Amino acid sequence: MTYFTADLHLGHEGIIRFCNRPFTSVSEMDEVLIRNWNSRITDRDDVYILGDLMHKSKKKPENVLGELKGRKHLIIGNHDGWLKDIDAGKYLVEVEKMIELKMNGMELTLCHYPLLSWPHMHQGGYCIFGHIHNNREESAWPFIRENPFLLNAGVDVNWYSPVLFSELQENNKLFKESSRSCKTTP
DSSP: OEEEEBOOOBTOTHHHHHTTOSOSSHHHHHHHHHHHHHHHOOTTOEEEEOSOSBSSOSSOHHHHHHHSOSEEEEEOOTTOGGGGGSOGGGTOSEEESEEEEEETTEEEEEESSOOSSOTTGGGTOEEEEOSSTTOTTSTTHHHHHHOTTEEEOBGGGTTTSOBOHHHHHHHHHHHHHOOOOOOSOO
């Protein structure tokens, strides 16, 4: 199976307040995010992390990556400076700024940032991104909201968990149509 996620910000206490996450502490947040991840993912699954896996974490990146199941593919985000401190090849299948992926006949462009133009967009190709969390004040929000081919993989709109493509579509539809808060589990 193939899953998508973004913007976990493991170890980042400030993200709880910035995104109004339903956690009382960074340790609770990290525990829930890791538990949600491992309850869905097996070591045979591919997980595309669209940036910002951890930020300001007191844990070593190697330890965090070792806790997470699955074959991990990282698209670099603006808070992935921790990469310089590890041998990424030991923990990650690939590390890229952008990935083009064909899945079930669909063309997917994976990038940390929402793009205004991407390969195959005029042929029904999708752009899957992170970075905006649950922020509807983002300058590109009107474009994102109106475009069903732009999908936010951020945990803040996806049950604080990696999700399948079909779940990503459904969660984004709900996110774009309402002001719902994200539950912590599917």
